[in-house]
Amino acid sequence: MEIKAWAIKQYKQGLTKYTYEKNVGENDVLIQIKYCSLLKADIFFIDNFWGDTKYPLVPSSEMFGVVVKKGKKVNNIKIGDYVGVGYQTDACLKCTSCREGKEQFCNKQRVIAIHENGGLAKHIIVNSNFVYLIPSNLQKPEYVSLLGYGLTSYSAIKHANLKKGMAVGVVGLGNLGHIAAQILVSKNHTVTAFTHTEEKTTQLKKIGIRRFINPLNEKDLDKNKGTFDYILVTTYHDYDWSKFIELLKPEGNLHFIGLPNKNISFPAILLADYARRTVSGSYIGSRKEMKELLLFAEKKNIRALTQVFSISEVSKAISILRNNKGPFNIVIKISV
Ligand SMILES: [Zn+2]
Numbered sequence: 330m331e332i333k334a335w336a337i338k339q340y341k342q343g344l345t346k347y348t349y350e351k352n353v354g355e356n357d358v359l360i361q362i363k364y365c366s367l368l369k370a371d372i373f374f375i376d377n378f379w380g381d382t383k384y385p386l387v388p389s390s391e392m393f394g395v396v397v398k399k400g401k402k403v404n405n406i407k408i409g410d411y412v413g414v415g416y417q418t419d420a421c422l423k424c425t426s427c428r429e430g431k432e433q434f435c436n437k438q439r440v441i442a443i444h445e446n447g448g449l450a451k452h453i454i455v456n457s458n459f460v461y462l463i464p465s466n467l468q469k470p471e472y473v474s475l476l477g478y479g480l481t482s483y484s485a486i487k488h489a490n491l492k493k494g495m496a497v498g499v500v501g502l503g504n505l506g507h508i509a510a511q512i513l514v515s516k517n518h519t520v521t522a523f524t525h526t527e528e529k530t531t532q533l534k535k536i537g538i539r540r541f542i543n544p545l546n547e548k549d550l551d552k553n554k555g556t557f558d559y560i561l562v563t564t565y566h567d568y569d570w571s572k573f574i575e576l577l578k579p580e581g582n583l584h585f586i587g588l589p590n591k592n593i594s595f596p597a598i599l600l601a602d603y604a605r606r607t608v609s610g611s612y613i614g615s616r617k618e619m620k621e622l623l624l625f626a627e628k629k630n631i632r633a634l635t636q637v638f639s640i641s642e643v644s645k646a647i648s649i650l651r652n653n654k655g656p657f658n659i660v661i662k663i664s665v
Contacts (some may be wrong), residue, residue, distance in 0.1 A: 330351065332349050332450055332451070332453070332454070333346070333347075334450030335640075336388075337386045337388070338384060338385045339384050340384060340558060341523065344644055344647065347387065349446060352454070353400050353435040354400050354454075355401050357399070357400045357455060358399045358400070358454070359396070359398035359452055360392075360396055360412060360414065360453050360454075361394050361397045361451065362448055362450060362452060362453060363393045363664060364393045365391065365393075365447070365449055366391040366392070366477070367388065367643070367646050367659045367661060368390070368477065368487070368650075369565070371388040371389060371442075374386060374387060374442040378549045379442055383444075387449055388448075389441070391414075391474050391475075391477040392447075392477040393411065393463060394452075394663075395412070396412075399457065410462055412461060413463045413473070413476045414476065415476035415477045415613070416430070416441055416476075417433060417440050418440070418444070418562070419439035419458060420438040420455060420459075421435055421437040424437070425464065426640065430615050430617055432615060433484075448663075449661065450663075451663065453634075461476070461627075463625075466627050470660040471632070471635040474504065474508060474665060475543075475631065475632075475633075476619070478508050479613060479622055479626065480614040481505065482561075483616025485561060485586050485611045486509065486512050487614075491518060494518075495518060495558035496521070497558060498559070498561070498576070499520060500544060500561070500562045501524065501535065501564025501566060502523075503657065505631070506524075506587075507561040507658075508538075508631065508633055510533070511536050512631055513561075514538065519539070520540070521540040521557070523573075524544070525543050527546060529657075532634055544572075549574070553576055556578065559582050561571050562586065563587040565587050567590055567591045568589075572606065574599040579604035579605060581606050584608075585610040585611075586612075593608070630657070633658035635660050636659055637661075638662070639662055642661075
């Protein structure tokens with residue numbers, strides 16, 4: 330069938346209407362899209378920042394919609410269900426990672442922007458194993474980014490095994506960071522936000538963040554040496570990462586879910602000197618974690634601070650994101 334979408338047809342071109350052919354396979358569902366997000370990560374794909382974008386590119390890796398057709402082997406989803414799709418759209422479900430419930434590490438996985446067209450479209454066809462039922466309380470634009478940035482944050486924080494009362498920090502309080510910070514706050518951690526954007530602090534206080542440190546202020550960083558158990562990096566900005574390792578307690582962990590532009594470098598002695606500090610990273614999360622997150626988000630009201638744009642304003646939204654002038658989260662209304 331013909332899918333109507335919006336795409337960047339070639340590198341450096343603007344967004345235009347685009348149609349592509351795809352049929353509903355026996356394990357697939359056809360979803361009529363209601364909302365999709367536009368993230369800074371979409372701009373990186375549009376601009377081929379990581380070098381692996383396939384054009385034509387239909388952006389958006391987080392979307393909500395309603396199932397309008399399903400393949401004959403689909404029995405986990407019904408026609409009329411309100412569902413969500415995130416960055417990962419398929420995996421082999423047979424390899425060791427898949428069998429261990431870590432299908433986000435599958436070598437044969439398929440993801441939006443590299444293997445699949447995204448959610449900036451009237452419809453999308455996705456394997457039903459990677460389609461998630463959205464609880465009725467969450468069927469609003471501010472919850473769309475749970476599917477990507479929410480999952481990435483939730484999975485990283487879950488695997489950190491943080492204990493009650495641990496001192497935690499979040500570096501970068503943009504779209505990804507403000508969702509991660511809410512998850513940490515809702516788990517009763519005292520969260521320090523490392524941000525140099527003062528205009529954001531009023532809104533960040535509203536979502537429960539009480540403590541702020543400017544990561545560019547060396548004196549403030551020095552004063553807090555050795556005081557953090559866990560620091561989650563959600564930014565693509567480059568900082569002097571040795572300063573952040575120095576902020577960690579002897580068994581502290583600096584964990585990257587944002588990907589800074591340049592190589593990370595620091596003296597190895599900072600990991601080992603009277604300490605067992607670690608630096609780590611992670612990528613999205615599993616299907617099980619997505620289901621856990623949706624329940625957790627409903628209970629704790631984890632949501633993105635969102636501005637909704639109409640489809641006619643999508644080029645404006647891309648330009649706002651490219652210039653870093655946007656609200657925390659942008660969602661495009663496709664058909665509501
Ligand atoms: Zn696999």
